[in-house]
Amino acid sequence: MPAANPESRVSLCPHMRAPVSVPAVDSRPITQRLKEDNWDLHELAEHDRVPQAMVKGEMTRQGYVELLKQLWVVNRGLDAALVAARATTPVIADLVSDRQLQEQYLRADLEHFGVDLESIEASDAARAMLGHVETLSRTDAHALFGLHYVREGANNGNKFVAMKLRKAWGAEGESGFRYLDPYGKDQRPLWDAWKARLADYPLTEPEKDSVFIGARSMFEQIIALHRALEPLAIA
Ligand code: HEM
Numbered sequence: 001m002p003a004a005n006p007e008s009r010v011s012l013c014p015h016m017r018a019p020v021s022v023p024a025v026d027s028r029p030i031t032q033r034l035k036e037d038n039w040d041l042h043e044l045a046e047h048d049r050v051p052q053a054m055v056k057g058e059m060t061r062q063g064y065v066e067l068l069k070q071l072w073v074v075n076r077g078l079d080a081a082l083v084a085a086r087a088t089t090p091v092i093a094d095l096v097s098d099r100q101l102q103e104q105y106l107r108a109d110l111e112h113f114g115v116d117l118e119s120i121e122a123s124d125a126a127r128a129m130l131g132h133v134e135t136l137s138r139t140d141a142h143a144l145f146g147l148h149y150v151r152e153g154a155n156n157g158n159k160f161v162a163m164k165l166r167k168a169w170g171a172e173g174e175s176g177f178r179y180l181d182p183y184g185k186d187q188r189p190l191w192d193a194w195k196a197r198l199a200d201y202p203l204t205e206p207e208k209d210s211v212f213i214g215a216r217s218m219f220e221q222i223i224a225l226h227r228a229l230e231p232l233a234i235a
Pocket residue numbers: 031034035036042045046047051052055149150151152153154155156157158160161218219222223
């Protein structure tokens with residue numbers, strides 16, 4: 001992945017007595033920045049023990065269900081925060097569709113595995129993530145959108161992970177895999193079209209910065225959630 005853009009440049013204004021560092025505007029589309037400058041965290045997230053156990057087909061159904069439970073807790077909270085933020089934040093109203101809300105897929109998967117949703121207890125990592133969502137809801141809705149960008153983008157790899165788990169477990173169809181593979185064969189075209197809409201979306205520079213910062217924080221939160229689940233999710 002290319003290196004990050006320089007964060008500042010030196011002013012050449014002849015009226016300045018000394019060189020002054022001023023913030024540079026990042027000319028890349030926000031989507032390019034989101035991908036390139038977060039790939040370090042993607043590498044960390046992808047190669048952590050829990051995602052690797054899944055993609056190698058080594059995770060048990062029981063471990064998978066434990067993971068789904070915590071993902072249900074955090075994504076239910078994030079869905080609710082995004083739905084509320086549609087009223088105030090155009091990029092969320094325009095780009096977060098009902099189909100992209102993830103609680104519905106997690107609920108279907110957990111019901112498939114016979115889990116009573118009422119019995120689920122949030123882990124400390126899930127509670128920390130819910131606290132983060134709540135803080136951003138109050139302070140920075142564009143960062144909240146950044147959280148959503150990462151969970152939506154993660155579907156690209158999750159589809160592949162679902163394929164590997166199906167093969168390892170001799171499972172077929174979408175039951176139990178709705179969260180990992182919500183769009184089936186439409187995954188890539190939907191992602192490309194959505195990214196194109198975001199690239200063209202009118203956001204101010206500070207709003208773009210917030211989306212970016214939110215996205216980075218989502219990678220960190222998901223990594224923490226996965227690590228906390230290692231004892232339960234990896235046999
Ligand atoms: C075994 C685990 C994983 C695999 C195999 C994987 C694989 C992939 C692949 C193939 C893509 C598409 C790259 C492209 O467009 O060229 C992708 C995109 C993405 N993945 Fe992953 N991934 C994994 C785990 C994760 C995790 C755990 C997260 C979140 C914490 C994540 C977040 C994303 C995001 C946000 C994108 C979109 C990048 C962008 O275009 O901005 N991935 N992943």
